[in-house]
Amino acid sequence: MTTVAGPRAGIEVRCLNVGRTYSVDGEDVHALTDVSIRIAGGESVSLFGPSGSGKSTLTALLAGLRRPSSGQIWVGEEELSGMSERELLRLRGREIGIVLQNPSRTLLPYGTAEDNIAFARRSTRRSERGRLEDSHTLLRQLDLTELAGQRVASLSGGEQQRLSIAVAMSRGPGLLLADEPTSQLDSANRDRAVQVFGRIATEFGTTIVTVTHDPVVADATHRRITLSEGRVVDDGLSWHAGRR
Numbered sequence: 001m002t003t004v005a006g007p008r009a010g011i012e013v014r015c016l017n018v019g020r021t022y023s024v025d026g027e028d029v030h031a032l033t034d035v036s037i038r039i040a041g042g043e044s045v046s047l048f049g050p051s052g053s054g055k056s057t058l059t060a061l062l063a064g065l066r067r068p069s070s071g072q073i074w075v076g077e078e079e080l081s082g083m084s085e086r087e088l089l090r091l092r093g094r095e096i097g098i099v100l101q102n103p104s105r106t107l108l109p110y111g112t113a114e115d116n117i118a119f120a121r122r123s124t125r126r127s128e129r130g131r132l133e134d135s136h137t138l139l140r141q142l143d144l145t146e147l148a149g150q151r152v153a154s155l156s157g158g159e160q161q162r163l164s165i166a167v168a169m170s171r172g173p174g175l176l177l178a179d180e181p182t183s184q185l186d187s188a189n190r191d192r193a194v195q196v197f198g199r200i201a202t203e204f205g206t207t208i209v210t211v212t213h214d215p216v217v218a219d220a221t222h223r224r225i226t227l228s229e230g231r232v233v234d235d236g237l238s239w240h241a242g243r244r
């Protein structure tokens with residue numbers, strides 16, 4: 001019997017004294033210094049701060065795409081620094097969804113929205129038909145049914161980004177990482193992308209970490225962590241969550 005791999009509950013993320021240094025022309029650039037944070041399972045958090053403050057570096061470390069120079073990172077029960085590249089790849093496939101700034105980097109242009117989700121689920125044990133059914137279910141859960149049969153190439157930029165968020169959720173990750181997901185969108189499409197993230201939080205309880213420069217996006221999350229020059233300088237409830 002095959003079962004739908006529905007989204008897992010949101011997983012906890014912890015960083016302890018994390019540092020990351022890049023070497024540029026023989027000089028050390030300290031992108032992150034002594035970052036310690038705990039994000040509870042199901043929390044939605046924005047990483048906020050000026051350009052160069054370390055937001056993307058922190059996101060890449062949480063995804064296991066880069067390794068910290070010092071400190072430790074846990075995604076759920078897994079501590080990343082002791083893991084091989086293969087183990088990190090498996091962890092990403094199982095637990096982590098990633099949304100990038102530019103959806104065209106993650107979508108298949110000639111496939112439909114449903115095909116894209118079914119393709120992302122290709123390594124599951126579902127039949128082709130089952131995977132298409134799963135695609136339909138996920139699009140419905142995210143209120144994106146109108147995209148289902150449309151080819152990616154015919155979708156607007158805003159629609160493509162909403163679809164890429166759905167594709168990132170296609171394997172039911174416990175952690176969704178988004179790096180500037182709305183920076184290429186106008187305000188109407190930004191608001192619709194924010195709604196999709198909101199739906200993911202309420203429908204699935206996924207832990208969400210979003211890098212953003214946009215106060216509207218940050219305010220839509222439960223908590224805003226502000227970085228400056230690689231350090232956490234502020235960490236608190238967003239006004240929106242605080243007023244609830």
Ligand SMILES: Nc1ncnc2c1ncn2[C@@H]1O[C@H](COP(=O)(O)OP(=O)(O)OP(=O)(O)O)[C@@H](O)[C@H]1O
Binds near residue numbers: 023024031053054057
């Ligand atoms: N691959 C790299 N090689 C060298 N230095 C890097 C690299 N990636 C980032 N940096 C440096 O690390 C620091 C933090 O960069 P990072 O991209 O993490 O910040 P950010 O807050 O995400 O910035 P932005 O908002 O502009 O994307 C910057 O000084 C940047 O120049």
